[in-house]
Amino acid sequence: MPAPSRDGADPRTDRAALADRLRAFPVRPLDPAGHRASAVAVAVADDGTGPGIWLTRRAATLRAHSGQFALPGGRLDPGETAEDAALRELDEELGVRVDPGQVLGRLDDFATRSGYVITPVVVWIGAAPPLRPNPAEVAHVHFVPFGELDVAPTYSRIAESDRPVIGLPLVGTLIHAPTAAVLHQFTEVALHGRPTRVAHLEQPLFAWR
Template identity: 65%
Template sequence: MRNSELIAGFPRIEADAAGKRASAVAIVVSGTGDGAGVWLTRRTPKLRAHAGQFALPGGRLDDGEDAVTAALRELEEELGLVAGPEQVVGLLDDYPTRSGYVITPVVVALDDGQQPSPNPAEVAELHWIPYPDLGVEPRYLTIPESDRPVIQLPLLGHLVHAPTAAVLFQFREAALHGRVTRVAHLEQPVFAWR
């Protein structure tokens, strides 16, 4: 993975999870050099929570799991991609959500030989986002419900919102530019608060 040492040495901040549920997402990197990129899903509209939203593979931690184990399990369940702890490059900052979760982003470098096989019960669409496309400048909005800026990333002809936009933005800043950029203060749109 390009700049894996930047992710491995990222000075992550853990959020206080008091009163929130722990969850993890996998930022799945495959490819090398300029051909590297990450996988992004669009959740099926039939899901109970966050239906139809752009997301990284992930979910709640099961009893006894840590963030790495949960992210790797969810990666296999949602995309049929198998990775072990040795393929985990590092972790980014925890992101507390308005819907009651603390998300730990786990960066996973996959071998080029694996091809995803999305689970249709969870994934409506699967998109490959090449590194150059992650270079898009985010949009920041103000909303009356919060004094924090709402982040949006223009990707795939749509707007990707936080928490996914915040996590991808931090990954982009660290992996592509070597910058430590904090994102926990970036707001989600109101529709994602539930």
């Protein structure tokens, strides 16, 4: 196990280590034909106790997927890359503006049952700034430390699919795919350097709409 750095930080989770693992991971993109292209930001920040990511709960007033747990993100605007969209949504939803040079890499595209192809973009924030959640989109923001994120997923079955339904026990509840699939792959790839795939993982029925 690597020795801690002088400030007590785990060198496995510093910016360079995360970027190296993401760079070594052969990302699998998907053709968005027939789906709406979108992106989410896996934003790595340090709240003063160590690194983690921001997980949001969507506002109850949203037309699609209201009240569900999600990563900051949304549809790509015309001419945008996934990185452009992830950074724009991070600003629009949480009030966090980040330079494009802070992007560390991508994870596999994930096709959702509701008609989207999601591109997860990993972004290095550094010291967590004050957040300004947009109440029209975000009901609550959770900071999930890496120690809590690195948790064994649960798997269940539904009659409508032969694929396993993934769940992640986080923030006092069970987070489902697509968010659970993205976070599980981030943990496997960026924190452990394991080339784990998640495209085969299923979403619960309420996420199909």
